[in-house]
Amino acid sequence: MNHLFTTEKYLVLLFLVLFFTSAWFLFWKNERELDSNFEKSWWTLSFIEPQSKESLDFRVDNSSNHTTFYYRILNGKTVLKSESFEVARGERRSIVPGLSKTRDVRTTLEVTAGTEKKSLYR
């Protein structure tokens, strides 16, 4: 009987070891999946002052393989300004174009990285 009770204690130990191993693996898997830069390529574009009605200052959060970005500011179809800039992978960069939205006309900000294009407008 003692032998059997001891055996069952080993089963408890086995259960705990298996659970710990699973937990370790799942934490590892989850951390890898939630790592922006692990086997993923994406970037975001946003206005720095979303509440403002005029500011066109923007930022790029880069988790992609692109490092060279290019922006254009358009008033309708007229290009007001264009420039390229660098953002390393895993970094955020704020850009201040020094322009404001023109009243009563949609002002669009287009940012291109390789073949990918994203735009914002006010």
Place this chain on the structure above:
Amino acid sequence: MTALLDATLFFLTTVVLFFLPGLFVLRMFLRNKSYVSALTSLTLSFALGLTFLNFILILMGHLGIPFSRTSLILGIAGSVFLLTALSMLSRRWLSHPAQGDVDSRRSFDFSRKQTWLFVTLLVLTFLIKTVYLSHAVLPTSTDLGHHMYWSKLIAETKALPTYAKQEIVTTPDGTYEITAPEPIADFIIGEHLPFSAIHILSGLDFLSAFPVLFLFLINLLALLALVAVARFFGENLKGPNILSRFFTPQNIALGTLFFFGPLYTLASPQAKFVSGGVVGNTLGNLFIPLIILAYGRAFTEKRSDFLALGFFLTFSLAYIHHLSMLILLFILFASVVLFVFIHRDTLKKTLLSWWYLFARPKPLLVAVLACLFFFVVAMPTYIDTSAVGTAIGTPTKNTRTGLTWFQVTFSSGEARVALGVATLLFLALLRTRTTYAGALLFGWGGILFIMTLFPHFLFIDIPSNRIGSYLSFPLGILASVTFIALLALCQGQQKQFFLPSSLIILLSFSVFFFSVGSGSYDNSQTLLPKSKALSLLQTFEASRYLKEHTGDEDVILKDHNYIVGDAWMKLFFLRDYSYPLSRGFFKRYEDNPNREQCTLLMISVPNTARGEKCYTETGTNFVVVNPHFDITPFEKSSSFARIYASDDIHIYARTR
């Protein structure tokens, strides 16, 4: 390295918060550690530790003690010390006559072969579940997001929450407004406090794997609880008309592990409930078998300590999950009615034996303390709200009028239903149906069948698929009984059943392959196709952006249909359970025309008069949508500016 550290922290936290205090409480109920097996001790310790933690935190919350790492540890350690001291004193004052046959209960008594089979089944179970969860461990599920909002709120405010939420209503003069938070009955404190405590003690992030892992642990312990209760049934169902050579409690326990471990291990209510964040049901599925085991052993062995344990766990479940509590009450009621009916000729003797069992110090003390806690400290929130009233009555919707047989076999698994129903009928013929174990097993399976198939017989007004998810547990145990009985027939005593041995062997193999096929197919249907990590990261990043750039005067609306993990957005703001406002599933608006329509109109048709009225009167000024589905009306409008863009998320700000 971080993962190893997180896993170690999580593991140690569960030991400190649940297993260790639970072990102390278990020793208070059952002084001799050999009263229950080591595996059952592990499961009971966890359930008791969780109960203990919940009650301590509720008490601390009502006394105004803020929840912190220090207060948590002092609260648990102080209570354990106090209870141990009381227990030692009571040992002096009260005599404790030896109860029950101790030696025969001390372990599962597995032979060497059975131990190896147990190990194999356990390893397979872990392997299949872990592989499935590796694709589903990301914090994306809606239900878990809702639950974790409350857990994080508790951890951040260091106090008990008020379960309430804001709603959009139409006032008598026809304007839309967002109300002050109003009470809701959907949540119960015991579902959330354990997650809060883990976060407070370990510092693990709610957006990490820990919430799913905690549910995974509960699910695995529920499996051990089922194995333990199956062994109890096996022990007490064994009669002279069942073959004894192979039909042993150990084999029935192993059969149960087979039916719940490698087979049907992913579908509801197992791993799918874990990844889906169905917290209450997952906890209920741990507590219900343990409570049945406690009552079963209390009445079978005339043990008042097990009765007290059953009371304590039952009382705990009332603070964890209302549906599980309702199901448990029906199971116990059905079992009692069945037992009383079978023993109607000796009713007085039966009732007297129950009274003698109850009128002992431990059950009385637990009952008195439970009543005091219930009336003086805190009642479960669903007692105050209308939840009880809405669950009882004639079924009001199509989804509540019962499942068909086809739906039952789909939700519980063909093999388990076929074998389970066969055993239920077979059980009615056995002499051992007259035992407490027989009544409990028959009551458990029988009442859930009625509640699932014919809820109107019992005036149950609850979605039938939710009740159906509880049915697979008794069915699995019943299926295991048939499975083992069939294998026992192959062992050479076939002549009792007047069947040729070749037919019995063929039948047994057919059942085995049918079970494996059905259970494995069920698993394969549940596997997830691909990871949602990239979309989820974008949701979280957009939430951080909005958190950074908005204030209390702003109102955000997001879409639930097409944004991955949107329910978790509320964890970034912790402003209200309904914040950000959400466009729900389209069907909900169709099914319930009285439901507010603003959240639908503001995304689907933002430029119409009603859409604009909603924006103006609710003060909504930011909208989060998936650009693959919902951008056209915003692009065309001059009232919106696009302020944020990623592949799967666009945020628009209303400019007027």
